[in-house]
Amino acid sequence: MPSKPPSLRPRKVSAARKLSNWTTTRASRQARGYGREHELMRAQVLREEPLCRICTAEHRISPTEIADHIVPKAEGGSDERDNYQGLCRPCHKAKTARESARARRK
Numbered sequence: 001m002p003s004k005p006p007s008l009r010p011r012k013v014s015a016a017r018k019l020s021n022w023t024t025t026r027a028s029r030q031a032r033g034y035g036r037e038h039e040l041m042r043a044q045v046l047r048e049e050p051l052c053r054i055c056t057a058e059h060r061i062s063p064t065e066i067a068d069h070i071v072p073k074a075e076g077g078s079d080e081r082d083n084y085q086g087l088c089r090p091c092h093k094a095k096t097a098r099e100s101a102r103a104r105r106k
């Protein structure tokens with residue numbers, strides 16, 4: 001998986017533009033917590049939660065595609081299993097948009 005999917009994370013780009021030096025200020029894929037550990041966690045979440053948690057709560061059935069941090073790492077969320085949930089892509093996109101809006105208000 002590419003470390004920076006442009007279409008899914010437009011916020012990353014605008015945030016990055018504010019940084020004067022992308023190459024030295026941006027943490028590595030590993031340091032950001034999306035290395036091998038994340039891959040293992042993602043596999044576990046998809047196995048344990050085959051259906052999107054938000055859709056399930058709203059009586060829809062959508063397969064999990066994303067292992068999502070319930071509390072975003074940017075807001076101090078952990079990489080523990082209990083901070084992960086399985087989400088479908090549309091729910092993840094909506095949640096990420098809400099988090100980005102929250103980050104902008106800070």
Ligand SMILES: [Zn+2]
Binds near residue numbers: 053
């Ligand atoms: Zn969903």
